[in-house]
């Protein structure tokens with residue numbers, strides 16, 4: 001009967017199946033079938049990927065080690081004034097890097113600012129181990145610890161109102177290098193992360209955020225592969241997730257959490273891949 005396809009189309013099991021099928025087609029049967037099998041058991045895909053974020057990110061760092069991201073040297077240029085106190089350069093500033101990964105934000109910053117002390121956390125044990133085994137790691141400059149900021153209270157590791165600057169950063173320089181931290185979690189969890197970081201931030205402190213913007217080439221690719229699991233929120237082939245921000249969404253999110261927005265802008269860069277003969281619009 002013609003009703004059947006309609007019934008399938010509105011059945012949530014259908015969209016789950018369609019999602020798994022598209023992951024299977026886009027990456028091939030060899031591509032992490034375990035993740036796809038496991039996702040099949042879960043009624044809610046967002047919940048599944050968020051509950052298993054530690055596993056997916058840890059696998060990411062097991063696989064790529066510290067080779068995936070480049071050091072973020074642009075941070076000094078764009079945000080230098082937040083990391084040092086020109087009036088009194090002996091003043092120690094405390095930075096919290098949330099989702100520190102292998103330390104590509106931390107190490108350029110401690111090299112450039114001798115008075116900076118970094119609190120760094122990540123959900124992946126492998127990422128924290130990579131930070132601690134870095135040649136430039138010094139315990140008196142960096143405190144790296146494991147923490148899922150969506151569920152664990154930062155106050156258990158950091159004193160209240162003790163942090164000057166919090167970084168939530170991703171990188172644009174190289175195509176297919178992604179990610180930052182806030183976009184890695186479901187939009188529903190974002191308000192609780194902001195409350196969590198607010199408790200450790202000084203009243204006159206700053207949050208510096210650079211992340212995916214709506215319309216980015218990577219979003220278009222995920223959209224075309226049918227990998228959206230909730231509004232604006234996508235899963236990649238390796239099980240890690242990304243959300244794409246509009247300026248409106250971002251400023252409302254921070255406003256509702258009690259922050260004032262000092263500055264917000266979208267940066268667009270066209271990157272040409274001559275090998276594949278494509279031009280990519282990257283938005284952050």
Ligand SMILES: C[S+](CC[C@H](N)C(=O)[O-])C[C@H]1O[C@@H](n2cnc3c(N)ncnc32)[C@H](O)[C@@H]1O
Nearest residue numbers: 057099100101104105122123148149180181184
């Ligand atoms: C690739 S990145 C950014 C890495 C780092 N900021 C840098 O500059 O290289 C996103 C990071 O967020 C971490 N992450 C994802 N969800 C998290 C969570 N709920 N709590 C803490 N870290 C998380 C991931 O493990 C990953 O290292």
